[in-house]
Amino acid sequence: MSVPVKIIMIEDDEGHARLIERNIRRAGVNNDIVPFSNGTDAVKFLFDKPNGGGSQEGEALLILLDLNLPDMTGIDILKRVKEDAKLKCAPVVVLTTTEDAQEIKRCYDLGCNVYITKPVNYESFANAIRQLGLFFSVIQVPPTQS
Amino acid sequence: MVGALALRRLGSSQIIILSLGVAVLIAISAASLYFVVQARDDSEAVIHTIEVENQISTLLLEIRRAESATRAYLLSSGPQFLQEYEVAAKNILPAMDKLARLTADNPTQVASAAELRKAVEMRLAEFGQGIARIKNNDVATSIDILRNGRASNAVEAIGKISGSMRAEEARLFALRNTSADRSQQMVAIVTTTGSGIVIALAGFSLMQVRRASRARDVAERKLLENNANLEITVDERTADLREANDEIQRFAYIVSHDLRSPLVNIMGFTSELEELRGDIFRRIASKTAIASDGERQIEPVNEEPALEGEDKKLSDEFTEALGFIKSSIGRMDRLISAILNLTREGRREFRPVHIDLNELLQGIVSSVAHQAAEANATIRIEALPDITSDRLAIEQIFSNLIDNALKYLKSGTDGDILIRGRRKPGFVVIEVIDNGRGIDPKDHQRIFDLFRRAGTQEKPGQGIGLAHVRALVRRLGGTIGVTSELDQGSTFMVTLPLDWTIATKGQAA
Numbered sequence: 001m002s003v004p005v006k007i008i009m010i011e012d013d014e015g016h017a018r019l020i021e022r023n024i025r026r027a028g029v030n031n032d033i034v035p036f037s038n039g040t041d042a043v044k045f046l047f048d049k050p051n052g053g054g055s056q057e058g059e060a061l062l063i064l065l066d067l068n069l070p071d072m073t074g075i076d077i078l079k080r081v082k083e084d085a086k087l088k089c090a091p092v093v094v095l096t097t098t099e100d101a102q103e104i105k106r107c108y109d110l111g112c113n114v115y116i117t118k119p120v121n122y123e124s125f126a127n128a129i130r131q132l133g134l135f136f137s138v139i140q141v142p143p144t145q146s
Numbered sequence: 147m148v149g150a151l152a153l154r155r156l157g158s159s160q161i162i163i164l165s166l167g168v169a170v171l172i173a174i175s176a177a178s179l180y181f182v183v184q185a186r187d188d189s190e191a192v193i194h195t196i197e198v199e200n201q202i203s204t205l206l207l208e209i210r211r212a213e214s215a216t217r218a219y220l221l222s223s224g225p226q227f228l229q230e231y232e233v234a235a236k237n238i239l240p241a242m243d244k245l246a247r248l249t250a251d252n253p254t255q256v257a258s259a260a261e262l263r264k265a266v267e268m269r270l271a272e273f274g275q276g277i278a279r280i281k282n283n284d285v286a287t288s289i290d291i292l293r294n295g296r297a298s299n300a301v302e303a304i305g306k307i308s309g310s311m312r313a314e315e316a317r318l319f320a321l322r323n324t325s326a327d328r329s330q331q332m333v334a335i336v337t338t339t340g341s342g343i344v345i346a347l348a349g350f351s352l353m354q355v356r357r358a359s360r361a362r363d364v365a366e367r368k369l370l371e372n373n374a375n376l377e378i379t380v381d382e383r384t385a386d387l388r389e390a391n392d393e394i395q396r397f398a399y400i401v402s403h404d405l406r407s408p409l410v411n412i413m414g415f416t417s418e419l420e421e422l423r424g425d426i427f428r429r430i431a432s433k434t435a436i437a438s439d440g441e442r443q444i445e446p447v448n449e450e451p452a453l454e455g456e457d458k459k460l461s462d463e464f465t466e467a468l469g470f471i472k473s474s475i476g477r478m479d480r481l482i483s484a485i486l487n488l489t490r491e492g493r494r495e496f497r498p499v500h501i502d503l504n505e506l507l508q509g510i511v512s513s514v515a516h517q518a519a520e521a522n523a524t525i526r527i528e529a530l531p532d533i534t535s536d537r538l539a540i541e542q543i544f545s546n547l548i549d550n551a552l553k554y555l556k557s558g559t560d561g562d563i564l565i566r567g568r569r570k571p572g573f574v575v576i577e578v579i580d581n582g583r584g585i586d587p588k589d590h591q592r593i594f595d596l597f598r599r600a601g602t603q604e605k606p607g608q609g610i611g612l613a614h615v616r617a618l619v620r621r622l623g624g625t626i627g628v629t630s631e632l633d634q635g636s637t638f639m640v641t642l643p644l645d646w647t648i649a650t651k652g653q654a655a
Contacts, residue, residue, distance in 0.1 A: 015411030022418070068407070097406040099483075100490065118410050 007033045009064040010042040010077065011095070016118065020064065020095070031062075039072035046087065047080065061087070065112075067096040067103070075110065082111035157358070163351045167344055174340030181333040188326035195319040198248050198255070202308050202315075205241040205262075208234050209269060209304065216276050220288050223280065231277065235270060242266050249311075252318075258311045265303035272300060395489050402485040409482070413475045420468055427453060427461045481597065484610045488596075492617065496536035498646045503530035503576070506537070507565055510545050517552050523561025530567040533574050534645040539618045544578070546611040547638050551580040553605055556633065573624070574642050581635040590628050622646055 007024070011017040017035050024033065036042035046063075063081060067074035074094065081087045091113040096103075099117050107115050215231035218224065242263050249255035279288050431453050453461050504527065511518075511525045518525055525548065533540070548563065555561040559581065567576040585593060589600035596613040619626045623643045630636035 013407055013411065015415065016407070019411070019414040019418075068403075097403060097410065099486070118406075 005031050005060045005062050007031050007062050007064060008042065008046070009033055009035045010039065010069070010074065011035065011064065011066045012037050012069050013066070016066070016095075039069040039074070039077055043072075043077060043080070046077075047084065061090040063090055063092045065092055065094050067094060067098065067107075075106070078107065078110050078112055159354055160351060160358075163347050163354065167347045167351075170340050170343045170347070174336055174344075177336040177340075178333055181329045181336070185326050185329040185333070188322050188329060191322040192319060192326065194248070195315045195322065198245070198315050199312060199319075201241065201245040201248055202311055205238065205245055205266070206304070206308055208237045208241050209266065212238060212270075212273055216273050217292070220276065220280055220285060220292075228277070231273070235273060238266060238270060252314070254314055255311060258307055258314070262304065262307040262311070265300050265307060268300035269304060395492050398485055399489040399493075402482045402489070405482050406479070409475060409479055413472070413479070416468060416471050416475065423461075423464050423468065427457070427464075430457055480608050484596075484608050488610070488614060488617065491542075491614065492621070494538075496539060496621065496646070498534050499537055501533050501535060501537055501540060503533055503540075503567060503574075506540060507544055510541065510548055513545075514548060514552060517549075518561070518563075521552050521555050521561050523552055523555060523563060525563045526565070528564070528566035530565070530576065531569050531574050531644075533642060534647070535622055535642060536646065539622055540642075543615050543618050543640060544576075546615045547578045547640075550611060551578055551582060551636070553607075554601070554636075555580065555582040569644070570641070572644055574644055576640045576642070578638045578640075579635065580637075584632045584634045584636055585628065585630040586632050587630070590630070593628070594626070 007029075009017060009020060011020065014037065017037070021033055021035075034045070036045065065074045065077060069077075074096070078092055078094065081090065081092060088111070092111070093114045093116060094107045094112045095116050095118055097118045098104075104115050212231055212234035215227050215234055219227035219231060242259075246256070246259045246263065249259050276288050276291075279285070434454070434457065507527050507530065511527065514525075544565075548565075551563045552561065562581045564579040565576065566579070567574060569575075583601065585600055592598045593600050594612050594616045595609075597609040598613075599607060599609040616626055619640055619642065623646060625641045627639050627641075628636060629639070
């Protein structure tokens with residue numbers, strides 16, 4: 001039996017978080033969204049017991065990650081997630097305003113699954129989010145403990 | 147500076163010393179020559195005096211011989227004595243003549259010689275008389291004359307005159323000797339003095355030369371120091387500039403990056419507002435419809451609600467306001483993207499490779515073939531030289547220029563774009579020539595500035611292309627210029643170094 005995927009959203013800009021949430025919902029994705037507005041809290045949730053990724057047995061996670069966080073860079077979080085034995089299977093979607101090709105390549109090298117540049121154009125933004133929703137529904141996110 | 151002046155002053159004083167030395171040497175030579183000639187004259191005069199004295203002696207000797215021969219003849223009547231007398235008497239007058247000739251240069255001696263001649267002739271006559279008396283056997287008279295010891299006037303005169311002549315010659319001899327001595331002395335003095343002066347000048351000159359060389363050494367050291375300082379200063383300034391440039395790049399990058407973040411919100415929530423507006427006015431429309439018709443009408447979602455009067459006006463105003471916000475955001479986003487791209491370009495490392503410009507430009511031209519066909523334009527490429535530079539940068543430069551040429555053609559005229567190139571020592575010059583609408587000369591600088599455009603603004607654009615091109619050309623160590631008149635087409639001239647090597651990279655980066 002597949003467990004519903006929990007979306008972990010790490011985004012410091014409240015406006016962006018709200019927009020992302022709305023558009024995810026609008027795209028027809030009704031999974032739980034757990035928002036974090038800074039890296040420290042997110043890291044604590046992901047890696048520390050009792051909330052740590054390792055302890056959340058049977059739960060499937062999908063991580064939406066902003067690279068520009070006030071207290072750390074999203075790259076560090078991405079690295080830690082991909083190095084974690086249990087979390088490394090969780091898909092990571094990097095959402096950022098940077099279009100720098102080198103940064104994009106670096107994220108993919110570190111194991112990010114999708115890299116989405118936050119466009120200001122609302123239409124393409126909504127499209128990207130909808131595709132993300134499609135992506136959620138199509139792939140079977142394996143439970144973290146498997 | 148001071149050293150150079152001192153050197154120049156020393157140089158001119160060197161010339162003066164040299165000239166002085168030469169003058170002194172010439173004077174010494176002239177004086178020596180003069181005195182040597184004089185000494186020779188003096189010696190000749192001395193010799194002459196001795197000759198004269200000799201001649202007087204010879205004359206007197208001949209007279210004595212004649213006299214003794216006469217006396218011997220008187221005593222012995224030996225014919226050999228008569229013969230001896232005749233020989234002597236024959237020699238007397240020529241000797242006298244020679245003496246007169248020798249003393250012809252001295253008036254005193256000439257007078258004396260004339261008197262002497264008279265006396266000698268008189269004496270000869272006396273001899274003649276004595277010989278005649280012997281031949282006539284009148285020896286007694288002759289003996290008588292001798293016994294009386296009556297010396298004739300002639301003998302006395304001869305003795306006196308010859309004595310005075312000798313005295314005169316002795317005086318002259320002394321005089322000439324003194325003169326010769328003085329000449330020699332003068333030569334010695336002049337030579338010594340001149341040599342002294344020359345040696346002194348040489349010494350002075352040597353001193354000057356040493357001082358000059360010391361001054362030159364000091365100047366050279368200072369120059370080296372200055373050069374080293376200059377290099378250090380240049381390096382420092384370059385480093386400062388590079389740092390400032392990097393700082394600006396970072397600043398532009400961060401600013402544009404961070405500006406995008408709020409812009410995402412503005413745009414996103416504007417779109418949300420747009421959605422809300424749809425919902426609100428649909429509800430207003432349905433309420434109005436219910437109120438007027440008394441029956442509920444179902445508005446299809448996503449369709450413009452049917453509004454009337456005040457409501458329609460409100461809706462239109464809402465739409466207009468949102469439209470302005472959205473277009474402004476779009477514009478701001480494009481500008482920020484442009485700045486981001488420019489700073490990214492500015493930070494990209496250049497990799498110089500050998501480029502066949504013909505091939506590269508042919509590639510660009512074929513990529514814009516569609517636009518060219520649409521604009522009725524032909525693009526011609528003349529033979530271009532090869533270059534060693536960054537391929538991507540070169541591609542961007544000429545893509546931009548060709549795009550511009552195609553974009554700003556004159557309506558109603560077939561476009562004609564010519565790309566040609568030539569070599570210049572160390573550089574390659576490439577021209578992109580079009581017959582388009584041209585650029586007003588007052589805008590020639592402006593078009594290269596970021597976000598600035600010129601002419602009619604009916605084409606889309608942010609005013610970035612040429613700014614980007616200029617930044618690239620400058621980073622490649624080249625220059626770009628434009629010559630154009632309104633309606634006369636434009637020529638963009640790009641001058642790039644033939645070989646953008648690693649060495650120039652250090653300066654350009």
